[in-house]
Amino acid sequence: MALVRFVFLFVLISFSASAQKDYKLWLQYNKVDNAEIASEYKNSLNNIVSFGNSETIKISVKELETGVFSMLDKKTEVKTQIEGENNLIIGSKSSLDSNLLKTLEADFEKINKEGFIIKSIAVKNKKQLIITGKNDVAVLYGVFSFLRILQTNKPINNLNIADSPKTNIRILNHWDNLDRYVERGYAGISLWNWQKLPDFIDQRYIDYARANASIGINGTVLTNVNANALILTPQYLEKVEALANVFRPYGIKVYLTARFSAPIEIGNLKTADPKDPEVINWWKNKAAEIYKRIPDFGGFLVKANSEGQPGPQNYGRDHVDGANMLADAVAPFGGVIMWRAFVYSEHDANDRAKQAFAEFQPYDGKFKENVIVQVKNGAIDFQPREPFHPLFGAMPKTPLMMEFQITQEYLGFSTHLVFLPKLFQEVLESDTYQKGKGSTVAKAVDGTLYQHKLTGIAGVANIGNDLNWTGHPFAQANWYGFGRLAWNPYLDSETIADEWLRCTFSNDENFIKPVKNIMIESREAVVNYMTPLGLHHIMDTGHHYGPGPWVSNLSRPEWNPTYYHKADKNGIGFDRSKSGTNATAQYAPEVEKLFDNLETCPEKDLLWFHHVSWDYKLKNGQTLWNGLALKYQEGVNQVAAMQNVWNKTEKYIDSERFHEVQMLLEIQNKEAKWWRDACLLYFQQFSGKELPAGVEKPTQTLEYFKSLKFPFAPGNGK
Numbered sequence: 001m002a003l004v005r006f007v008f009l010f011v012l013i014s015f016s017a018s019a020q021k022d023y024k025l026w027l028q029y030n031k032v033d034n035a036e037i038a039s040e041y042k043n044s045l046n047n048i049v050s051f052g053n054s055e056t057i058k059i060s061v062k063e064l065e066t067g068v069f070s071m072l073d074k075k076t077e078v079k080t081q082i083e084g085e086n087n088l089i090i091g092s093k094s095s096l097d098s099n100l101l102k103t104l105e106a107d108f109e110k111i112n113k114e115g116f117i118i119k120s121i122a123v124k125n126k127k128q129l130i131i132t133g134k135n136d137v138a139v140l141y142g143v144f145s146f147l148r149i150l151q152t153n154k155p156i157n158n159l160n161i162a163d164s165p166k167t168n169i170r171i172l173n174h175w176d177n178l179d180r181y182v183e184r185g186y187a188g189i190s191l192w193n194w195q196k197l198p199d200f201i202d203q204r205y206i207d208y209a210r211a212n213a214s215i216g217i218n219g220t221v222l223t224n225v226n227a228n229a230l231i232l233t234p235q236y237l238e239k240v241e242a243l244a245n246v247f248r249p250y251g252i253k254v255y256l257t258a259r260f261s262a263p264i265e266i267g268n269l270k271t272a273d274p275k276d277p278e279v280i281n282w283w284k285n286k287a288a289e290i291y292k293r294i295p296d297f298g299g300f301l302v303k304a305n306s307e308g309q310p311g312p313q314n315y316g317r318d319h320v321d322g323a324n325m326l327a328d329a330v331a332p333f334g335g336v337i338m339w340r341a342f343v344y345s346e347h348d349a350n351d352r353a354k355q356a357f358a359e360f361q362p363y364d365g366k367f368k369e370n371v372i373v374q375v376k377n378g379a380i381d382f383q384p385r386e387p388f389h390p391l392f393g394a395m396p397k398t399p400l401m402m403e404f405q406i407t408q409e410y411l412g413f414s415t416h417l418v419f420l421p422k423l424f425q426e427v428l429e430s431d432t433y434q435k436g437k438g439s440t441v442a443k444a445v446d447g448t449l450y451q452h453k454l455t456g457i458a459g460v461a462n463i464g465n466d467l468n469w470t471g472h473p474f475a476q477a478n479w480y481g482f483g484r485l486a487w488n489p490y491l492d493s494e495t496i497a498d499e500w501l502r503c504t505f506s507n508d509e510n511f512i513k514p515v516k517n518i519m520i521e522s523r524e525a526v527v528n529y530m531t532p533l534g535l536h537h538i539m540d541t542g543h544h545y546g547p548g549p550w551v552s553n554l555s556r557p558e559w560n561p562t563y564y565h566k567a568d569k570n571g572i573g574f575d576r577s578k579s580g581t582n583a584t585a586q587y588a589p590e591v592e593k594l595f596d597n598l599e600t601c602p603e604k605d606l607l608w609f610h611h612v613s614w615d616y617k618l619k620n621g622q623t624l625w626n627g628l629a630l631k632y633q634e635g636v637n638q639v640a641a642m643q644n645v646w647n648k649t650e651k652y653i654d655s656e657r658f659h660e661v662q663m664l665l666e667i668q669n670k671e672a673k674w675w676r677d678a679c680l681l682y683f684q685q686f687s688g689k690e691l692p693a694g695v696e697k698p699t700q701t702l703e704y705f706k707s708l709k710f711p712f713a714p715g716n717g718k
C-alpha cells in the first residue's frame with residue numbers, strides 16, 4: 001500500500017513538474033549544465049545593483065533574481081549602491097548617476113526610447129555589467145535579453161549590446177469574444193475572465209504580460225475584430241481597466257476593437273454615420289471616458305464593411321471617413337486607429353485578391369496621422385503560402401502595419417507542428433520594388449521605406465487557457481517568433497528557432513540541431529501537403545479543418561474553393577496574369593513582370609497566378625500533374641521524417657512534452673495523408689491521369705473524403 005502511494009505521489013509530482021514546464025514557455029531558466037560556462041557566469045554576477053524603484057524596476061530585479069538563482073543556483077543580493085566588482089547594475093537613464101551617464105553617453109545615442117544597452121563597463125577601474133535604457137520598460141527588455149544570453153549559454157564577459165525595436169506597435173490581436181469563445185482559437189477559451197473581472201486578478205494575466213514583455217510585445221487588443229459593442233460600456237470598461245493596470249508595468253498597452261455601430265447599439269443613437277455630429281460627439285465622449293480610466297489606452301482596431309461587419313459604407317461614406325472620425329476622437333489622448341484593409345465584397349465580381357488594393361490604394365494620403373492601415377500578409381487570407389500583399393510599398397503617404405496570423409486557422413490548428421517565423425520571414429524579405437530594388441516588405445513595415453514614424457506588426461494570437469497556452473508545445477515558438485520579428489523584422493527564422501529551443505528545452509547540440517531542422521522544414525511541409533505550387537483556399541468550409549477542394553455551393557462565389565483552383569480538363573490554377581484578372585498589375589513593374597510570365601513566375605506561386613495545363617513542364621522536368629502529386633507526397637514524407645527525428649529526442653527532454661509532440665506528429669501524419677489523398681483524388685477527375693511512381697495510392701475513395709463532416713471542429717462559432 002505504502003509503495004502504491006509512493007508511486008502515485010511520484011507520478012503526481014513528476015507530472016505536475018513537467019506540466020509546469022509547459023506553462024513556463026521559453027522562460028524555463030534551466031540550470032546551466034556546462035560547468036565552465038556556469039562558473040564563468042557565477043564569477044561575473046555578484047550582486048544586483050538597482051537604481052529606481054518603480055513597479056517595472058521591481059519586476060526587472062525579481063526576474064533577474066529568479067533567473068540567476070534558477071540557472072546558476074546562486075542567490076544574488078540586491079543593493080542600491082555599487083560596491084566591489086562584477087555587479088549587475090540596472091536602472092533607466094534618469095536614475096543613473098552622472099558618472100555612469102558620462103560613461104554611457106555615446107551608447108544612449110544608439111538607442112531609441114524603447115531600446116536597451118547591455119554593456120561591460122569599468123566604474124572606478126572595477127568591472128561591472130550594466131543594463132539600461134531610456135525608460136524602465138526598456139530596462140525590463142534589456143533584462144529579458146540578458147537572461148536569454150544566459151539561457152542560450154553565450155559568453156557574458158565582454159558584452160556591448162545596443163538594441164532597439166524597429167517598430168512602434170508590436171501587438172497581439174485576440175479574437176476573443178466576451179463569452180470567452182475564441183474565434184479561430186485552438187488552445188482553450190479566452191484568458192480574459194470577464195465574469196470575475198475586475199475584482200479577481202488571475203495569475204495568468206501577470207504571466208501573460210511577463211511572457212509578452214520578454215519578447216518585446218507592447219500591445220494587446222483584447223477583443224475580437226468581429227466586435228461586440230458591449231466592451232465599450234462602463235460595466236466592461238471597468239474590467240478592461242483592471243487588465244490595463246496589470247499589464248502597464250510590463251509595458252503593455254491595452255487596445256479594443258470598436259464596433260462601428262456602437263453608437264446605435266449602446267448609445268441609443270439612430271445612426272452611426274461618421275459625418276453625423278451626434279455620432280462624432282458620441283465617440284469623442286467615449287474616448288474621453290476610456291482615457292479617464294486608462295490614460296495610456298492604445299486605441300482601436302476596426303474591422304469595418306468586411307464580412308458583414310458594419311462600417312461607414314452603410315451610410316454612403318468610405319473607409320477614410322470612418323477611420324478619420326475615430327482618429328479625431330482618440331487623437332487628443334495620443335491614441336491610434338488601426339483600420340483593417342481586409343475587405344472584399346460579394347457584390348464585387350472582381351478577383352477577390354484585387355479588391356483590398358483596389359479599394360484602399362486610392363486612399364493614400366487621406367488618412368489622419370494617427371491612423372495606421374492594417375494589412376494581412378497576403379491578398380487572400382492567411383493561407384499556408386501567399387505572395388506578399390500588393391498594398392505593401394504601394395501607399396507611400398500612409399503608414400501600413402502588417403497583420404500575421406499566429407493561430408493556425410489554415411495551417412493545421414494546434415495539432416500540426418508548423419514553425420511560422422519561416423512564413424513571416426519569407427513575407428518580410430519579399431521585395432516590393434516600389435522604390436527600386438531592395439524595397440522589402442520589412443522596410444515598408446518598419447517605416448524606413450517612406451520615413452513613417454507610426455509603424456507596427458500585429459499577430460492574431462494563438463493563446464488560450466490551455467495549460468501550455470497554445471495547445472501545441474511548438475505553437476509557443478510561433479508566439480515567441482512573432483514577438484522577436486515584431487521587434488526586429490530582419491531577424492532570421494533559424495536564429496529564432498535556435499533561441500527558442502534553447503530557452504524552452506535544452507542547450508544540448510544533439511537535440512538542437514535535428515529539432516531545429518524539423519522546425520525550419522515544417523513550413524514547407526505544410527505547404528506541400530495542403531497547397532503546393534501556389535494552390536490556396538481549398539480547405540473545407542466554415543471551420544476550415546481539412547481539405548475541401550470540391551466545395552462549390554456556398555452563397556458567396558469567393559468563399560468556394562472551386563473559385564480559387566479552377567481545375568478543369570485543361571489544367572489548374574487562377575489566371576491572375578494579363579490574360580486573366582490582371583492582379584499582377586497591382587505590383588510594381590519588376591514584380592508584375594516576374595509574376596505575369598509563366599516562365600519567370602516562381603513555381604511556389606505558379607497556380608496563384610496562372611492556369612496551367614496538366615502537361616506543363618516544371619523546372620525539374622516533371623509534368624504539372626506529376627509534380628503536383630509528388631509535392632503532396634513530399635509533404636507527407638517530410639512529416640514522417642519529422643517523426644523519425646522527434647522519436648530520438650526522448651532522452652533530452654521531459655517525457656510529458658516528448659509524448660505530447662509525438663502524439664501530435666502522429667495526427668499530423670494522418671492529416672497530411674488525408675490532404676494528399678483527398679486533393680489528388682479530386683484533381684485527378686480533371687487531369688484524368690495516373691498517380692506517378694513514388695506517390696502512395698489513396699486507401700479511401702473521393703466520396704468517402706467528401707462525406708466527412710466536423711460539426712464541432714473548434715474555432716468556428718459555438
Ligand code: BDP
Binds near residue numbers: 183382
Ligand atoms: C478569416 C477568419 C475569420 C476572421 C477573418 C478576419 O476565418 O474568422 O473574422 O479572417 O480576419 O480568415 O476578419
